[in-house]
Amino acid sequence: MEQYWSGNAVNQNKGMVENLQRSGIIQSRKVAEVMETIDRGLFVPNGTPPYVDSPMVIGYNATISAPHMHATCLQLLEENLQPGMHALDVGSGTGYLTACFAMMVGPQGRAVGVEHIPELVSSSIENIQKSAAASLLKDGSLSVHSGDGRQGWPEFAPYDAIHVGAAAKEIPQPLIDQLKPGGRMVIPVGVLFQDLQVVDKNSDGSVSIRTETSVRYVPLTSKEAQLQG
Ligand code: SAH
Numbered sequence: 001m002e003q004y005w006s007g008n009a010v011n012q013n014k015g016m017v018e019n020l021q022r023s024g025i026i027q028s029r030k031v032a033e034v035m036e037t038i039d040r041g042l043f044v045p046n047g048t049p050p051y052v053d054s055p056m057v058i059g060y061n062a063t064i065s066a067p068h069m070h071a072t073c074l075q076l077l078e079e080n081l082q083p084g085m086h087a088l089d090v091g092s093g094t095g096y097l098t099a100c101f102a103m104m105v106g107p108q109g110r111a112v113g114v115e116h117i118p119e120l121v122s123s124s125i126e127n128i129q130k131s132a133a134a135s136l137l138k139d140g141s142l143s144v145h146s147g148d149g150r151q152g153w154p155e156f157a158p159y160d161a162i163h164v165g166a167a168a169k170e171i172p173q174p175l176i177d178q179l180k181p182g183g184r185m186v187i188p189v190g191v192l193f194q195d196l197q198v199v200d201k202n203s204d205g206s207v208s209i210r211t212e213t214s215v216r217y218v219p220l221t222s223k224e225a226q227l228q229g
Helices: 002-006 009-022 029-037 067-080 096-105 118-130 134-139 173-177 223-228
Strands: 056-059 062-064 086-090 110-115 142-146 159-164 179-190 194-201 207-215
Touching: 009 029, 009 067, 029 067, 029 096, 056 118, 067 096, 067 159, 067 179, 067 207, 086 096, 096 110, 096 118, 096 134, 096 142, 096 159, 110 118, 118 134, 118 142, 134 142, 173 179, 179 207
Parallel strands: 086 110, 086 159, 110 142, 159 179
Antiparallel strands: 056 062, 179 194, 194 207
């Protein structure tokens, strides 16, 4: 009872997930489970309300995406995040979604984050170490790297799932190249007005692209341009 009334992090995170289920954004048990398991509260800066459905500032002109955007991307990628699969998270920021991917692909899979702000890479690793994905980081099936995510991360390619957490002017070719046939990429594309595009690679290597929804993300750009604002 005490636990129920105290409004602790576990209950608040669960409440956030329940709201996303009620609104129909989370549709599957698997996505609900992973968002219950990875406590969003461990990934936002101190003093930031973690369970409010809004993006939050994380420094370096970056934001952690809103819970409903994380949920939308997990739903879109669910089939490509089966145990043993490879997932790439470009612009991994706080590491929240990389940790979710790692839980879904499991110890036999690979979840790779690429982030170009080294300080965010370090803090994301600290966040993940406090989370339910800590053992996957230790085992090496989850890793976060410092680099320009527009180049992807060839070391663990091809990927079944690629998520891009920042808006590209156009889809970077290396990301298409690193997508496995049968793989899916979710990427915001555009400058001021952006579309969340779903890119499916067909078995013959061609791609089919559709727009899921309109979004507003920070730009996928160079480190210098981002820090200048
Ligand atoms: N999905 C993450 C962060 C989203 S903000 C989260 O929810 O926590 C977008 C992130 O993309 C920022 O952290 C920003 O630093 C990063 N980014 C922007 N351009 C990049 C690039 N070219 N390579 C790697 N990371 C990039």
